[in-house]
Amino acid sequence: MTAPTATPAAIKALQLALAAEHAAIYGYSAAGGHLTLSRRPLAVTEFTAHSTARDQLAGAIRGRGAKVPAALAAYAVPVLKDGIAAATFLATLEDATAAGYAGVLGATDDAALRRFAVGGLIASASRATTWRLAAGATPTTRPFPGIAGTPT
Amino acid sequence: MSDAGPTRRAVLATGVAAAAAFVAGCASQARTGAAAASGSSAAPTSAAAATSAAATTSAAPTTAAAAPWATVVATSEANLVAAYTAVIKAHPALKVKLTPLLAAHKAHVASLASSLGGATAHAAAATDQAISRLAQAEQKASDVAAKQCLTCPTQAAALLGSIAAANASHIVVLQSIGAP
Numbered sequence: 288m289t290a291p292t293a294t295p296a297a298i299k300a301l302q303l304a305l306a307a308e309h310a311a312i313y314g315y316s317a318a319g320g321h322l323t324l325s326r327r328p329l330a331v332t333e334f335t336a337h338s339t340a341r342d343q344l345a346g347a348i349r350g351r352g353a354k355v356p357a358a359l360a361a362y363a364v365p366v367l368k369d370g371i372a373a374a375t376f377l378a379t380l381e382d383a384t385a386a387g388y389a390g391v392l393g394a395t396d397d398a399a400l401r402r403f404a405v406g407g408l409i410a411s412a413s414r415a416t417t418w419r420l421a422a423g424a425t426p427t428t429r430p431f432p433g434i435a436g437t438p439t
Numbered sequence: 440m441s442d443a444g445p446t447r448r449a450v451l452a453t454g455v456a457a458a459a460a461f462v463a464g465c466a467s468q469a470r471t472g473a474a475a476a477s478g479s480s481a482a483p484t485s486a487a488a489a490t491s492a493a494a495t496t497s498a499a500p501t502t503a504a505a506a507p508w509a510t511v512v513a514t515s516e517a518n519l520v521a522a523y524t525a526v527i528k529a530h531p532a533l534k535v536k537l538t539p540l541l542a543a544h545k546a547h548v549a550s551l552a553s554s555l556g557g558a559t560a561h562a563a564a565a566t567d568q569a570i571s572r573l574a575q576a577e578q579k580a581s582d583v584a585a586k587q588c589l590t591c592p593t594q595a596a597a598l599l600g601s602i603a604a605a606n607a608s609h610i611v612v613l614q615s616i617g618a619p
Contacts, residue, residue, distance in 0.1 A: 385604065388600070389597040389600060389601055390597070392588065392596040392597040392599075392600045393593065393594070393596055393597035394593070395593070395596075396593055398589045398590065401588060401589050401596060401600075402589055404600065405585045405588045405589070405599075405600040405603055405604075406585075408600045408601065408603070408604045409581065409585065409600075409603055409604045409607045411604070412601075412604035412605060412607060412608040413604070413607045413608050413610070413611050415608065416608040416609075416611040416612060417611050420611065420612070420615050426539045427539075427608075427611075427612055428539060428540065428543060428605065428608045428609060428612060429543075429605065429608070430542070430543040430546045430547070430605060431546070431550075431598070431601040431602070431605060432601050432604040432605055432608060433597065433600070433601050433604060434597055434598065434601045
């Protein structure tokens, strides 16, 4: 992180990305127990990755003198009747964090921030595909992860 | 492709005219869903288009200059289109799983609307080797897009990052084919 300053748009994007990470961390905690046993170690690994990303985002926001949004007490979690439902839900959390990082990319020229955000976007998209494969969902990939629709 | 110098960029830029028809073809295929519905008939067409585009690249006059970040990423994406097309043609059993990935790369190329270089696509004889090579190409293309994402204009950063992420997610799919 070079210059610890950022435009209001960049700060807002970082805060939204952090909000998505907060929700993902809560969601992994809530859904993890519903996964099949064989999938749980992966969920633990990814929970840890999201926790690390949350801390990095909070540090980036704090380092730029802005307010770090706290996690909510609870987030909406659908009824998860089995491992497939849990995996499907985790994929949606990853789609959301991907969107958060894409938002950061579109809001800053800071190469260090972009490097962090593109890493988060890549990781989120890969994990989303992992969970969609686990859930047997199709399609397993998005043409443009983090971006709604096809950009022109 | 660790670093594309001005010379390489200049060479690639001359392919803009030849690429235009290919890009348009990709875009129309992707939007009509033809790739998903009739992959076998679409594949030879785009392979031929890629070949002719590559063949005319050296002779094409320089036209509007493409942005370097677009040229570099479009080239690696176009190479992936050709690579997937060749593998699907050679391994019909993989068509169902690979066609969505092929469609994504066509959409990536269309979204950049830029030039492409020569497509040296040939499918390995063995299925697992073909898949492995696609995964390597995806990783390379993801790295290219991610690198360009760091320095491109703000309005393109999310697009290039998304392309890098899509490519990375394709590796997950390819690995799942190897280990059912």
